[in-house]
Amino acid sequence: MIKKILYRSWQFYKAIFPNLNKEKWENTLIKADKNLIPLLNQLGKAEKAHTLRVLALIEKDKSLDSELKIELSDFAIVHDIGKAITKPSIFFKVAKVLLKLSSDAHCIAGCRAVWHLTHNKKLALRILKHHIKPNSDSFLKTFQKYDDQA
Numbered sequence: 001m002i003k004k005i006l007y008r009s010w011q012f013y014k015a016i017f018p019n020l021n022k023e024k025w026e027n028t029l030i031k032a033d034k035n036l037i038p039l040l041n042q043l044g045k046a047e048k049a050h051t052l053r054v055l056a057l058i059e060k061d062k063s064l065d066s067e068l069k070i071e072l073s074d075f076a077i078v079h080d081i082g083k084a085i086t087k088p089s090i091f092f093k094v095a096k097v098l099l100k101l102s103s104d105a106h107c108i109a110g111c112r113a114v115w116h117l118t119h120n121k122k123l124a125l126r127i128l129k130h131h132i133k134p135n136s137d138s139f140l141k142t143f144q145k146y147d148d149q150a
């Protein structure tokens with residue numbers, strides 16, 4: 001219970017006071033699909049910082065084999081791209097943490113944008129389904145471990 005409260009408080013704090021390493025963000029974008037970079041750059045500071053935290057967790061996990069690590073990292077960069085469109089407000093972020101509201105809007109917006117910009121069906125569908133729980137897709141199930149901690 002205390003662990004849960006501490007975790008919620010940490011999520012709350014990160015949503016309000018994001019700490020973004022701009023140099024790391026720029027270096028991360030180099031690895032992204034060129035067609036997605038302009039939209040990724042429209043993400044808010046908190047979302048960019050979250051993306052870098054997900055990447056750092058994947059990077060430091062020594063139990064992952066290198067191929068899966070690369071695939072998870074590539075997905076981490078773009079997974080919340082829909083938030084560049086839905087632009088969740090501070091109020092929504094706080095309410096989401098407190099009330100466990102659904103995250104569907106950014107999944108749908110991200111899926112549509114990625115399909116429109118890249119025609120990468122696999123990536124678009126992964127973005128659409130990345131918050132489904134329990135997830136029958138083993139890749140997304142693994143990804144959620146890092147996303148939920150970051």
Ligand SMILES: [Fe+2]
Pocket residue numbers: 079080103106130131
């Ligand atoms: Fe998400």
Ligand SMILES: [Fe+2]
Pocket residue numbers: 050079080147
């Ligand atoms: Fe996320």
